[in-house]
Amino acid sequence: MNFTKTTEQSSHYEHLEKMSIHELLTNINNEDKTVPLAVEKALPQIELLVSKTVEKLKLGGRIFYIGAGTSGRLGVVDASECPPTFGVPFDLVNGIIAGGDKAIRKAVENAEDHREQAWTDLQNENITENDVVIGIAASGTTPYVIGGLEKCNENNIITGCITCNDGSPLALTAKFPVVVVVGPEFVTGSSRMKAGTAQKLVLNMISTASMIQLGKVKGNKMVDMQLSNEKLVDRGVKMIMSEIPVDYETASALLKEFGSVRKAVESYLNK
Numbered sequence: 001m002n003f004t005k006t007t008e009q010s011s012h013y014e015h016l017e018k019m020s021i022h023e024l025l026t027n028i029n030n031e032d033k034t035v036p037l038a039v040e041k042a043l044p045q046i047e048l049l050v051s052k053t054v055e056k057l058k059l060g061g062r063i064f065y066i067g068a069g070t071s072g073r074l075g076v077v078d079a080s081e082c083p084p085t086f087g088v089p090f091d092l093v094n095g096i097i098a099g100g101d102k103a104i105r106k107a108v109e110n111a112e113d114h115r116e117q118a119w120t121d122l123q124n125e126n127i128t129e130n131d132v133v134i135g136i137a138a139s140g141t142t143p144y145v146i147g148g149l150e151k152c153n154e155n156n157i158i159t160g161c162i163t164c165n166d167g168s169p170l171a172l173t174a175k176f177p178v179v180v181v182v183g184p185e186f187v188t189g190s191s192r193m194k195a196g197t198a199q200k201l202v203l204n205m206i207s208t209a210s211m212i213q214l215g216k217v218k219g220n221k222m223v224d225m226q227l228s229n230e231k232l233v234d235r236g237v238k239m240i241m242s243e244i245p246v247d248y249e250t251a252s253a254l255l256k257e258f259g260s261v262r263k264a265v266e267s268y269l270n271k
Contacts, residue, residue, distance in 0.1 A: 012184060028186050031193070032194065039205075042179060053158070054209075061131045062130075063092070063131070063134065066121070066134070066149075067098070067144075068112030068137070071136040071137050074136060076104055078203040078207050096121050098114070115146070118147055122151075129155070132159075133157055137163055140165040163177065164179070180202060222261075243261075
């Protein structure tokens with residue numbers, strides 16, 4: 001298959017080892033500035049994927065991110081942040097990485113090359129037609145991810161992807177591809193840089209927009225967030241105070257009694 005693998009093209013910069021720290025940081029930053037503009041070009045694709053995702057979530061479905069290496073880790077990060085941020089069940093948004101959870105910290109040799117393993121991993125999570133599977137791979141050539149999406153397509157499961165190479169096998173496999181072409185990396189082939197940043201930005205959009213569509217944000221506030229530390233408890237108390245006419249002590253008592261900003265405010269207003 002012929003396609004331009006821009007993530008592997010040679011850097012626009014030479015002799016990096018001869019650059020000063022200031023030059024290195026400035027040049028990396030200049031490259032990073034281009035990433036949001038590349039994401040902007042993909043907004044129509046992102047919108048379509050989010051629309052399909054929300055449809056399935058409203059039917060009781062779940063989101064599954066699958067990936068290997070950096071891409072897999074980014075999926076795990078986004079998935080793990082949804083319960084504390086939006087108060088959703090831990091298994092509503094799921095991150096699966098090639099090689100299993102141990103691969104989050106330490107690379108598992110050849111894990112991404114097993115084409116059938118992703119489908120096995122998804123079956124272990126009791127995947128259904130109501131779920132959405134989003135494959136993440138900067139190169140768009142990772143066998144683990146492509147194989148997983150192929151099996152999902154065969155089983156009428158919605159598939160999306162986030163990749164940085166247009167016309168890649170992954171982009172052609174996903175029913176709802178998101179392709180963010182960021183160009184060559186500052187360090188040639190180091191897709192944890194611009195490509196990884198682009199993937200994180202898109203993941204932020206997918207999960208945040210989906211949760212807002214599900215009603216997990218009120219106004220601009222995380223009214224269902226988990227109160228897992230003192231900082232968040234304090235934030236929750238102040239949210240309550242901004243919504244109803246109570247002092248800090250009363251708001252704190254309401255939050256402790258009802259467990260979330262939403263429930264505390266609703267209880268007060270329904271008295």
